[in-house]
Amino acid sequence: MTALTLSTAGAATLRADVLVVGVARSPKGGKGLVVAPGAEAVDKAFDGKLATVLETLGASGSEGEVTKVPSPSGLKAPVVLAVGLGTAPEKDETYDAEALRRAAGVAARALSGVKKAAFALPIEAVEDAEAVAEGALLGAYAFTAYQSAKDGRGAKDAKGPLGEVALLGAKPRDKAYKAGAERAVALAEEINRARDLINTPPNDLYPESFAAIATAAGKEHGIKVQVLDEKALVKGGYGGILGVGQGSEHTPRLVKLAYTHPKAEKTLALVGKGITYDSGGISLKPAGHNETMKCDMSGAAAVFAAVVTAARLGLPVNVTGWLALAENMPSGSAVRPGDVLRMYSGKTVEVLNTDAEGRLVLADALTRASEENPDAIVDVATLTGAMVLALGNRTFGIMANDDAFRTAIHEIAEEVGEQSWPMPLPADLRKGMDSSTADIANMGERMGGGLVAGLFLKEFVGEGITWAHLDIAGPAFNEGGPFGYTPKGGTGSAVRTLVKLAERTAAGDLG
Known part of the structure; x- marks a missing residue:
């Protein structure tokens, strides 16, 4: 992990080896490039x-743009890296935290293999410092655990992640800045742990190993x-988790993580979908759709990371995480379409599609979480392709x-820089899941499939x-190229939203 x-x-x-500064396009009505606050000494x-100089080299200040130049005499760092911040704010306004977060992430990724970089980006307040730190630590992420040794130098090779980020403009003796830095480190480390879990091949990450x-x-x-474990799930009657996992040699698990605080007045329950590999089961996924299905446990990874972060930050709120873990495989013992x-x-479900x-698995976990009567439950899941069709690859839906x-x-999601969109739960779509055999079917109308899935889950949430x-x-x-502080592969989506939700709950800001 990159040090801060x-x-x-x-x-x-x-x-330092490299000095990072920010540049931007002139505010509306202006022309050319402007040097962002924090880089005054560098400009001098x-x-x-x-x-x-940067304009001569083709720099425009656009978000995500990186330009490197040799340092003149007067600077200790031999190289200056200018990262684009987009359009500069108007007079008396400041740079958006997400713009700083993304710029820091781009810079950190561009500095792979560098031992130490000093970040002189605009920092006007604690929130700015935290955003820069968070972006740099997330942007420096690299998953190298399965790379073979190269040139005899070891699996991580000579060009590993950025070694150290020195944050300029922050105040190390100020308690608020120190706390902000500690929060950024804890959050980034747990998001990166979630990314590691998502990127781990399914032959190594399965329900038992995740547990x-x-x-x-x-x-x-x-x-x-x-x-x-499987015996406890059978004894408890967890038919959903067992049904999904019965086709695999790797037996399912339900994991409960309980962080408690003596001053907590509220309890937040988080439930994560943890399908460590999803073949689709008997309703097998077509070629081209199963190569990345190691990521189908991303919801459980997010819940796990959020609970651990809450514990590391000592938040005065009780946070319980439920990881519903199973591997969905086709075999002679797998659940079949038509099974109940x-x-x-206690409800019965007719399985019309094993995919x-x-x-x-979430339904069982939601029912179990409801038994403890928390103040709120949030489940997180890579649940439907329909949601991707509706909102694209960078936005999650909220029901x-x-x-x-x-x-x-x-x-909250927008505040922390995670793109999201509120979605409805239309009552008329519920009828499509009516079953002549069981209480409910696991499929309904094809159109609005993401909303149908949400309506199904709602059936298993405790009353009130x-x-x-x-x-x-x-x-x-x-699956595309990295951008901002987001790497290729597992992203750790929703962790920041869940942690901020826990902080808001602890502060009494949520009813």
Whole structure:
């Protein structure tokens, strides 16, 4: 993990391998490139012509743009890296936190293999410092665990992630800045752990091994962990989880992570879909749709990371995580279309499509979480391709049984830089899941499939409990090129939203 330090040194005097500064397009009505605050000393070393030099090299200040130039005399760092921030804010306004987060991520990724970089980006407040730190630590992420040794130098090769980020403009002796840096480190480390889990091949990450990882983390961070193995699931009547997992040699698990705080007045339950590999089961996925299905446990990874982050930050709120873990495989013992499962709630479900399996494991976990009567439940899942069709690859959908709660989560997600959109739960779509054999079918109308899945889950939430469902099928796994602080592969989508929700709940800001 990339190290983070807060420095009081000036940009011109700090010894580092690279000095990172921000540049932007002139505000509306202006022309040319402007040097962002924080880089005044660097601009002075260029005789006030840094913007001119960068423009000569083709820089425009556009978001995500990176330009490297040799340093002039007067700077300790031999290289200056200018990263684009987009359009500069108007007078008396400041740069958006997400713009700083993304710029820091781009810079950190461009500095792969560098030992130390000093970041002199615009920092006007603690929130800015935290955004830069968070973006840099997330942008420096690299998953190299399965790379073979190269040139005899080891699996991580000579060009590993950025070694250290020195944050200029922050105040290391200021308690608020120090706390912000600690939060950024804890959050980034747990998001990166979630990314590691998502990127781990399914022959190494399966329900039992995932449960073991959660158990070890619980011991490290004072979280109580309970693991229900196959025998316990059978005894408890968890027909949904068992049904999905019965076709695999890797038996399913339900993992409970319980972080408690002596001053907590509220309890938040988080439920994550943990399909460690999804072949579709008997309703087998077509070629081209199963190569990345190791990512179908991204919801469980997000819940796991959020609970551990809450514990590391010592938030005065109780947070319980439920990881519904199973591997969905076709075999002679696999659940078949037409089978009926008796769920933990006692309801029966006719399985019309074995590839609609996530809602089955979540249903059992939602019922179990409801038994503890939390103040709110949020489930997170890579649930439907329909949500990707509706919102694209970078936005997750939010459904809820309470409009105010749905709105609050949407606002929180936007605040922390995660793209989301509130979605409805139309009552008329429920009829499509009527079954002549069981209480409900696991499939309904094809059109609006993401909303149908949300309506199915709603059936298993305890009466009177506020609940929201996050369908992260789009942003959970990035099959394209990296952007901002988002890498290729597992992204850790929804972790920041869940952590901020826990913080808001702890502060009493949510009813």
